[in-house]
Amino acid sequence: MFTQYKYWKPYISPFDPCPPIKVKVYATPPQLYMGFQPPGLPQFPTPQEALRAGTLWPQLFSPYPPPKGGMKSE
């Protein structure tokens, strides 16, 4: 399944001075996969939604922050 964020678990030492961040996350937004944009991609229904998203095409939209809290905890 395609996700815009990838998660990984860094090594945690028993001697680490700070409480560990167990899962780290990095962004892999859509432009990494699209190649040449195919013609006729579906667009947002209204100009307002497109402006808010920053792009005409939902398939090029990249949400931030990552869905599940991400890097800050857990």
Place this chain on the structure above:
Amino acid sequence: MWYYEKKLQYPVKVSTCNPMLARYLVEQYGGADGELAAALRYMNQRYTIPDKVVGLLTDIATEEFSHLEMIATMIYKLTKDATPEMLKEAGLGDHYVNHDKALFYENASGVPFTATYIQAKGDPIADLYEDIAAEEKARATYQWIIDLSDDTDLNDSLKFLREREVVHSQRFREAVEILKDDRNQKKIF
């Protein structure tokens, strides 16, 4: 030449009085991966890149200037009513001594903008790959600023700007595809 529309590309609203955020936002104003560096880089590379992608560089450089204008608006709003004491607390005491509340092209640590942030190698692929890298770095910078900011209205504008980096990266990647393509050339087998 350019025509100017006296409005921002996307609305900018700042809902909290937090001059500290201005200090972080300056990274996108005069930092190595900021909007000024991006605009100047693309504007300058246009002359020596194949004509097929000149228009793209013009369009994106122009949009970067409109982003620069948005960032400037955010910084101005966050600092215009701050007292010198508040600026000092926000880590902007050094800035105040040198610039009062004027904006200046410098990064978040106060290092002034320099042309060494950008490159024009003259090789179209090298230049476009630098442009793609610049867009990804600017996208990441927006992510880290959003992480540090709890101003939801400001973050709304920052998320728009981050998405534009995604779209620009996509377009530069397509430019590379155009220059790689040999469809229009005679093939002799």
